[in-house]
Amino acid sequence: MPMAFEAGVSAGGPLQHGGNLAQARALFPExxxxxxxxxxxxxxxSYPYSPLPASAFSRLPEAEAAERLRQLAAEAYGAPTPDHVAAGPGTQILLPIVARLVRRGSLAAILSPTYAEHARAARMAGYAVREVEDVGQLAEADLAVVVNPNNPxxxxxxxxxxxxxxxxxxxxxxLLVVDEAFHDVSVHSGVTDAVDAGGLLVLRSFGKFYGMAGVRLGFAISHPDVTARIKGELGPWSVSGPALHIASEALADGAWRAAMRERLHREAGRLDALLADRGISVAGGTSLFRYIRHPQAQTIFNVLGQKGVFIRRFGDRxxxxxxxxxxxDQWQRLEQALWEVTV
Known part of the structure; x- marks a missing residue:
C-alpha cells in the first residue's frame, strides 16, 4: 500500500501552547x-527510570536498541508487529511527515476544536484545511484527522x-490519522490493531502519560509500507540514547501503567471536587486534564495566574x-488559589 510524498509549504510561525512559563511571567509579573x-x-x-548509563550519551544509539523499543511499543500500544511502528523524537516532529503521505492530497479535514498543530502541518503540506465538528464531514477529505480522546x-x-x-x-x-496522544488513560478501545488494513495511521505520545515530555518521543503506527517511508524520512538515530533507555523500561512496565491509570483517575476526581466547590463544573477532558466551559473563564484564568497557578486558555474560544x-506538593496551593475565585 505505498504512498508518495509531496513537497510542503510554509504555514506561518509556531503556535501558542501550554507550558510557556515565560508567557506566564510576562502576564503576571507579581x-x-x-x-x-x-x-x-x-x-x-514521572516514570521512575533507572540511572542512565554513560554510554547513552557517549555512543550513537544502537539499531538493536531501537528495534527493541519498537517491539515494546507494539506490545504496549497493540500494534500488529514492530514493523508497523515508527519511532521519532516526539509526535510533533512526525506531524509534517505524516501530512505528506497522501498522494495528490488537496483537502484536509480536522475534527475540531482540537490540537492546532494538525491544521498547521496540513497547511505546510499544501492542503486546504477545513475544521469540522461532525465526524461525517471528514469523509470528504483526502487527509482526515481525529484526536481521540480529544484535546482539550x-x-x-x-x-x-x-x-x-x-x-x-x-x-x-x-488517510485517516487518529492521534491517540491521551489514549493511555482512556477506557475506550483504540484502533492500532486495525492499521494493517490500510488507510489508517495512529499517533502515540510517550511523554504525556509517563510524565516525561522532555524526553521527546512519539510513535506513528500504520501499515509497514507507510512506517517504512516515515523511517526513511527520519533517517538513522531518530531516537536518542537516553530516550531509548527510559522508554524501553517504561513501556515494559505494565504494573506501573495499570497503577498509574488508577491514581490519575482518583486525582482527576479530586480536582473535579475542588472546582465544584467554587461553582466551576467540568465539561469534559481526560484524567490528565479537565476541560472547563464558563462565561467567566477569563476571570478564572486571571485570578489563578495572579496566585502563581498557570492554566491553559484559548484565544479563539x-x-x-x-x-x-x-x-x-501543589494541591494545597491550588486549593488556596481557587478560593480566591468568585464566579
Missing amino acids: APQPWIDLSTGINPH TGRTIPKAELLELAASMRRKGG PEDLRIGLPAE
Whole structure:
C-alpha cells in the first residue's frame, strides 16, 4: 500500500501552547514563585527510570536498541508487529511527515476544536484545511484527522465509527490519522490493531502519560509500507540514547501503567471536587486534564495566574479553559488559589 510524498509549504510561525512559563511571567509579573504549571496535560508523576548509563550519551544509539523499543511499543500500544511502528523524537516532529503521505492530497479535514498543530502541518503540506465538528464531514477529505480522546474537550469517537471512516479513506487512497496522544488513560478501545488494513495511521505520545515530555518521543503506527517511508524520512538515530533507555523500561512496565491509570483517575476526581466547590463544573477532558466551559473563564484564568497557578486558555474560544493535575506538593496551593475565585 505505498504512498508518495509531496513537497510542503510554509504555514506561518509556531503556535501558542501550554507550558510557556515565560508567557506566564510576562502576564503576571507579581505572581508568587515557583509557578504551578497546570497549562499542559502532562502526568505530574514521572516514570521512575533507572540511572542512565554513560554510554547513552557517549555512543550513537544502537539499531538493536531501537528495534527493541519498537517491539515494546507494539506490545504496549497493540500494534500488529514492530514493523508497523515508527519511532521519532516526539509526535510533533512526525506531524509534517505524516501530512505528506497522501498522494495528490488537496483537502484536509480536522475534527475540531482540537490540537492546532494538525491544521498547521496540513497547511505546510499544501492542503486546504477545513475544521469540522461532525465526524461525517471528514469523509470528504483526502487527509482526515481525529484526536481521540480529544484535546482539550475529551470527546471520544467510537472505534467502529473510526474504522468505517478509515475504510472510506482507504478506498480512495486517502488517510485517516487518529492521534491517540491521551489514549493511555482512556477506557475506550483504540484502533492500532486495525492499521494493517490500510488507510489508517495512529499517533502515540510517550511523554504525556509517563510524565516525561522532555524526553521527546512519539510513535506513528500504520501499515509497514507507510512506517517504512516515515523511517526513511527520519533517517538513522531518530531516537536518542537516553530516550531509548527510559522508554524501553517504561513501556515494559505494565504494573506501573495499570497503577498509574488508577491514581490519575482518583486525582482527576479530586480536582473535579475542588472546582465544584467554587461553582466551576467540568465539561469534559481526560484524567490528565479537565476541560472547563464558563462565561467567566477569563476571570478564572486571571485570578489563578495572579496566585502563581498557570492554566491553559484559548484565544479563539474565550469561554474555554484546560487545567492539568498538580503534583502532590501543589494541591494545597491550588486549593488556596481557587478560593480566591468568585464566579
